[in-house]
Amino acid sequence: MLSYRHAFHAGNHADVLKHYVQIQLLQYLNQKDTAYSYIDTHSGAGVYALDGGYASKNAEYETGIAPLWDRTDLPASLAEYMKLIKEMNPSGKMRYYPGSPYCADKVSREQDRLRLFELHPADAKILADNFRKVEAHALAQGERPTVRGKRVLITKADGFQSLKALLPPPSRRALVLIDPPYEDKMDYRKVKDTLADALVRFPSGMYAVWYPVLQRMESRQFADKLKQLPSSDWLHVTLTVNTPSPDGFGLHSSGMFILNPPYTLEPMLREVMPYLVKVLGRDDGAKFVLETGKGGQKNTGTRRV
């Protein structure tokens, strides 16, 4: 059953954390000329309108991108993320928010490959339409082609299943983003099993997982389970914007778990996370957790940063 539509949540605090980290990982890969693959197992629609449709219903962007929009004191790496979003809003008004495929398209280079999976028929179509529009715009500006030239391949398929065939990538360099809806609690298990399989096929890949921090047991145990995977290193960061409400309604906290993170990520997060807590925090419960460790070590090797 596919009921989840990311448009309802576009630009919220969880998207800010996810896309900020995603952009840092891609920029790290950009430091070498060798091509890489960006694989998005759960792509969503690619671009979201904030001023109408689903996104305006609960206006979740007010917990994320909106409070950052006019800030003039952004840490440098966060300013780059904001620059990407402002460039897709040339009127200066906050109208569009990028999904992970759009962020990847903007940050990656001509030689890199984007492999995008989305199972929901409507979102898979919107994603393909959005990339056609992005390409038409890029061509009009004299920029590189995207969909044409096979740089970007969009497939309506199960991302968990499809990942296997792509690993290891030809260049032995890749970022895999795994960002399922988690409405079905089996998603937690599927993420872990998918990563276990992926690490066998491609042990040195960079894998980034987003997840909601919720009361349900699968969520509470999730990071500890991922720490036991046999990656060489991992980094885990969570952002909490408010104290959970007694009825458990609303998303107050989310996390990113990265296997084989670049060494540059931890110092950047150490600078940016306190800033996000200050600007996005809604009450005294706002906080972040940042920890790193070596994979495959049960309950040991964790370093809180």
Ligand code: SAM
């Ligand atoms: N990664 C996107 C972003 O950051 O912009 C958001 C993705 S959203 C959280 C999760 C998406 O996964 C939804 O669009 C949903 O339709 C899709 N989906 C659910 N199950 C899937 C599966 N097994 N394979 C691929 N996509 C799936």
